Amino acid sequence: MPSAPVRVILPGMLRDLVGGVAEIEVESPGDGQTVAELLDRAFSEHRILDGKVRDERGQIRRHVKVFVNGEDATRGDGVAAQVPAGARVHIINAVSGG
């Protein structure tokens, strides 16, 4: 039986770049996946998002947050954090700037 997909919810600032798409549903392998693997899958059809969320080393940008089921992955294991099947993942622009 397939695992429940992961829902990746985009912030408003990125939705305009992908025709208003607000949420991307990503398959979840049986043994789960890391944030990096999740983003690889989520952005395969929306390449422009990859450069916005991650730098070319694959790291989450400094003022971007990725929450996995409400937990800030960027404060934990970062792109190596585990994403369970059925998770809700929010990509958020951090409250910063002037």
Place this chain on the structure above:
Amino acid sequence: MTETIVAIGTRKGLWVARSSDRTEWALEGPHFLMSEVASVAVDTREGRSTVLAGVKSWHWGPTVQASTDGGRTWTESAERALAFPSDTDTALERVWQLTPDPNDADVVWAGVEPHALFRSTDRGEHYELVRGLWDHPHRPKWEPGFGGGAVHTIVPEAGHPENLLVAMSAGGVYRSSDSGETWAPSNPGIRAYFMPDDEYPEYGQCVHKVARGAADGALYAQNHKGVYRSDDNGASWQSIADGLPTDFGFTILAHPRRPGVVWNIPVADDGERIPPGAQLQVQRSDDGGAHWRMQAQGLPSESFTCVLRDAASLDSADPVGVYLGTRNGDVFASADEGETFHRIATQLPDVLVVRAAQLD
């Protein structure tokens, strides 16, 4: 009908001023509101009306965006336009300079932070790292200037595609004579007063901007204290600061057709970054820097702003237009080679880059 455009990159977006007569101006914008635009190039080669902009969102990172209609509409490549290769383990911080190549209409150079040079062969859509400069053994010793460590100036030579010059704060001037394959420092004569032991080191100078006089090939350099000229394509440099109110400043401009005509925008001192005597001004030389005179008609006095390294530009009209933008969001234009200035924009965010051009 020829249109003059002035692309104005600021800390919080890009504006474009347009005029058919360089007297009446219409200001459009902002594009990329809340993103920093530190570099702009207007590519008029082969009749194009392309504008390239180095745009950095504080959230979503840096990229290069392109407009093929003179800055009215913009597109961004879905794939990263400019990125460090994976083996460098380096991430792009900011695009500091975009320079169309005068010898190949498909080539655009990009200078970036951290210190690196990139080359595009598809008119500025995608860029590849120039390994020759990246692999230079001096690179670990290049220090960041106050604004960051970057290749901020790229000076190709028309008619000699093999010759390239770049400048860095604070690495100094480097030159290549094999189209970027190999590089060597080229700072003889440029003083680095801040170095504790050797004030004339091989490299490490804090060069702020280099301009080439297209008519005679002379090079002019504004440094972190020091204004210089080179008549041997950058192999050696001679001071031309005598006669200027100060040797500090960020930018320098050279006339596209008349030999020896140079504009410098002086700043009082590195610890006093305001116009000399609080008079916003341009200093002009007609003899390659031997003598200077102030041009300030139409520019404000009791001014405590500053003009940054790329916030000034010339157009290609006759007489040449002179443009400058300030850190307090004003942009001034002169249609008579600096004799009189008029304000064409005000109340913008701090101006980082100004580029003017005539579009057909």
